[in-house]
Amino acid sequence: MSSGGVPSAAATSSSQCCGQHGSRGHSARRAPPLAIHEQEVGVADTLQLEPLTEEAFVANLQQRFKRDLIYTSAGDVLVSVNPYKKLALYSLDVVEAYRTKALLSHLPPHIFALADKAHWNLRERNEEQCVVVSGESGSGKTEAARIVLQYVTVAGSGPTGAQQDPSLAPIKQVRDRLLQAGPLLEAFGNAKTHKNDNSSRFGKYLDVEFDFKGDPVGGTFTSYLLEKSRVTRQLAGERNFHIFYQLLTGADIQLLKSLKLHRNIDNYAFLRPSRPLSMETIDDKRDFQVTKKALETLGFSAEDVVQIFKVVASVLKLGNIGFTPTSNIDGTEGCTVTNDYELFEVCGLLGTNPMELTSALTQRTILAGPVLDSPSTNPAPPPPPPCGSLRGVKSGGCSSSVAGTPPSFVPSSSMSSTGSRDVYEVCEMLQHSTLARLTLADERGSSSTAGELVVADLSASEATASRDILCRALYSRLFAWLVKQVNDATRVRKYGKRKVLGIMDIYGFEVFDQNNFEQFIINFCNEKLQQAVAECTLRLRQDEMLREGIEWTPVDFFNNTPVCELIEKNNHGILAVLDEESQRGGPGGDESFLARLCHTCGSSAYFETRNCAPHSAPTDLPCNTSVPPNCFRLRHYAGTVTYNVAGFVEKNNDTLPLDLSLAMFRCEHPLLKNLFPEGNPKRTTLKRAASAGTQFKISVGALMGNLQSKTPHFIRCIKPNELKQPRIFENALVQHQVRYLCLVQTIKVRKTSFAHSESYESFLHRYKMLSPHTWPCWRGSAVEGASYLLRDLPLSSPHFAFGRTKIFIRSERTVSELEEFRRQRLEDLAASVQKMWRGYRCRQRYLLMRQSQIVIASAWRSWREWQIGKTRLFKGKKNLFCLYRVAREEYRELKRRKQIEWAVQVIQTHYLQWRRRQYLQRLCVSLPSDSPVCREWPMAAKRLADANLMLRRMHHKWRCHKYRLKFDQTARNRMREKVTASIIFKDRKASYPRSVSHPFLGDYVRLRQNVQWKKICVETNDQYVVFADIINKITRSSGKFVPILFVLSTSSMLILDQRTLQIKYRVPATEIYRLSLSPYLDDVAIFHIKASDLGKKKGDFVFHTGHVIEIVTKLFLVVQNAVGKPPEVNINTEFEANFGSQSVMFSFKCAGLPEVQPGQIKIMRKGSRMEVLV
Ligand SMILES: Nc1ncnc2c1ncn2[C@@H]1O[C@H](COP(=O)(O)OP(=O)(O)O)[C@@H](O)[C@H]1O
């Protein structure tokens, strides 16, 4: 049914247009390879259009259309105007041109360019893609989707690749199957309508899966709601589904015979309304061969094909079955089948018993009377008008005639919905899996009571309706089964990473004179699609710029969200009202639905009925005569459509009477068990499926979700005329489409915005090799990296804008340039990698050859020597050779050992270096605290002990130094005193360790603040007190302790009365020359005074104080400062002291006497000896 000359993998010549189009209709002219470069007509990229108005845009399309340039770029969208004739735009040369050059595109806009971009993004950027084709019915969507599919399936390994390379045979098979699925599904799902001779009567979404190379590995088709009502009824001038005509005109006589069909189309009631039709564009005979080929390619066996055609033939023949009204004894109406032979033939085709099929068609099993203790939440339907007679009760679907007519039961006039509802409801309510478990009326008696199943005869019209339901169910289920089989055939069978490219070809917007449930569903789908496209091209783009802080001029556009909500809103939408009405059941459903719609949706500006105009409450209104009775009108984005509600409820319910399901399930035809699973008596679930509307709403929601999760590419198809004729361009029609597709707004948004936006991170990741600043790795922030990168490229700054988190690139051309730079750089990088690898490989080869040469040479020499030794019988010479061989072996052994030693050394050195490095690295992270008193230090291996010690010392010195740096002058002085104390006493005096932690406070009596002292010290020039405390002076005569105030100033030592502060002695520091102490724990110190006048007079002083270490240290320093040299510090157990007139020997003993407490001392004078017991 296609017409465009599009490429296909099945092509045999690279220069020919190919695909099934070659075999359908007139074949396309051979494309001159450079046809695509022809001189530009109008503006190919409408971003450049000035002024940008709707009129100018349409005029531009027209100008191009006249010259067969049907593709025009409108911002992110590709506009395609249906040429209604074959164009030489799709040859393999053109494919190749776009495949190789599209990214640096100076090529005109083309559907291949769009497909190539999607395929390239998928392959190179590893992003999932989706091509969305939209437009009115007949605008060329299906063709466009087919061209995209054909392009992307050949884009990976090239159009002819799969044919030449046998390893690509699986790819070829996948390609062929994906491409052949289209003609097959079109044969069963497309039909001629007023709008289009090959109108898709189902929605189609195809996910093509690609491997990492970009070759197709499989695909999944999803079909949406087939317009099955077409099977039994078509508008005048329209046709049924193509397959019926194809079968009748294309099948050979044997096949027709086996299907019990006649070639004459007029013989079939379901096809008759479409006659006569002059079908220039459709060649059913040839198309049948295409369909058969597609079935074969998709792996259907000959047996499967026959079974499929049997179902198709049965539908045709069922359509011929008529019913004659009869009167039952009870006065009710029944019917009989008029043309039995058709029925017999149908039974032959389906493998069933004519009786059974007859009763399934002419009778209905339903529940007699209300089920009182039903847990159903549905309100009980009002009693329907009588229209059938009860004849019996069914058990498990087998008719068993039972007398009696229960007065309470009357079957519904709308058998297709209500009858089946009853049976389903009964089963649901009673939670029974089979009818057999229901209470049988004949077990209880002849009269049926509430909750019993009874069989009712149908009137002739009801039986006809029942027949139509069966035909529609048979056909639509066969179609669903075919889609499933196609999916099985195109399922991915290869493991590995895969990416998906979706192609969406949904039915186009439709307005007919009479619009029914199908048009409502189709147009709802189009509303949703329009909403999604507007979101992506208009709203999201503008929102992004706002979010990123980029300057732009906002562009207004028509937002169709209110219409979508009006239809799909939960509880209050049209679909929700329809569902409620469908669940309620009962007669007059459609009218009641319309009334409820008026009530619920009447206030919407987009909704109108006869009783309510927009914006008005229904009750206040005069009659709105513009809307016909029984209709409601919706203001869709593409125009206003008036829908007739007749059949809405029934079609929404979409249930099949259980009698028919049971009858079909019991047929021997192998497909029917699959198509009617609910007819299986062993079936355990009888849950009713969601309504058709709800199912559709859910699947459209999922489809839109799917679209949003992928990178979209939009093709907007435009229909140039309603006559389906080439060369006719109806301005008003095109302008209307341009307006509702918001094309001018899209261009305006694109004009003020950017072609491409990408997060800084991903931009940098992709192009970092283009700048020496960012290659091989960039450690700074991504924004900075991106700006460095761009600075290093020969691109000017107006081409970019920096958002908050994203970089914006003005034109597609700049993106292409960036990609080209990247490609070239990657080539260079690949060349250097290759160079290195080749060099390495050559060197390895050379080394191997050299080694081999040595081995061969040595073997050769050995052999030659052996030969010589063998041939020459000179013994001496033989020995010489033996010696030579031994010597050579030894030499080799020596050489080997040397090498080993050398190797060991190298290894050892490296090992040690490694250990050292390890040690240092570990040390670096495990250094102890900076406190000088911290004694911790990490352990080291024995081999590194010296270095470890050295480092420890260095570290300690360093941290001491650091510690000292923190000192002020006072602290420094104190430290100096402590260090001096350590020098003098460490390891010499037992009481020293105790003093270490004790701070040298100096002025223990706060003398410096004493007023009296302040006066005294001025006189003696002793203002700077170093030490002051009350200590014991030991009397020379008896060794008694006399408390005195001992003061040490920077110039002298003073002994004062502790109460009066009267100076008893003042000894200048220069007079003190020695300080004597014992090594014990005692606190005695003797200060030796020079033998001057004072010294002669008074002699040395003996003191006892708890601060002996501090006094001695400070005195030591004072004397050192005064004299310039330190006094002698004598630490001994015996020493002499000058007591003025005599010399006394001090003797210290550590006797441990019981009378001497630890820390105390006892001093005894014995003549010239002074004994101190510690
Ligand atoms: N690119 C094209 N080249 C030639 N003819 C085309 C092209 N696109 C569409 N047509 C013609 O228009 C008809 C309707 O196109 P189709 O894709 O079935 O419309 P849609 O799917 O939108 O209802 C096709 O049968 C074909 O004859």
Ligand SMILES: [Mg+2]
């Ligand atoms: Mg279509």
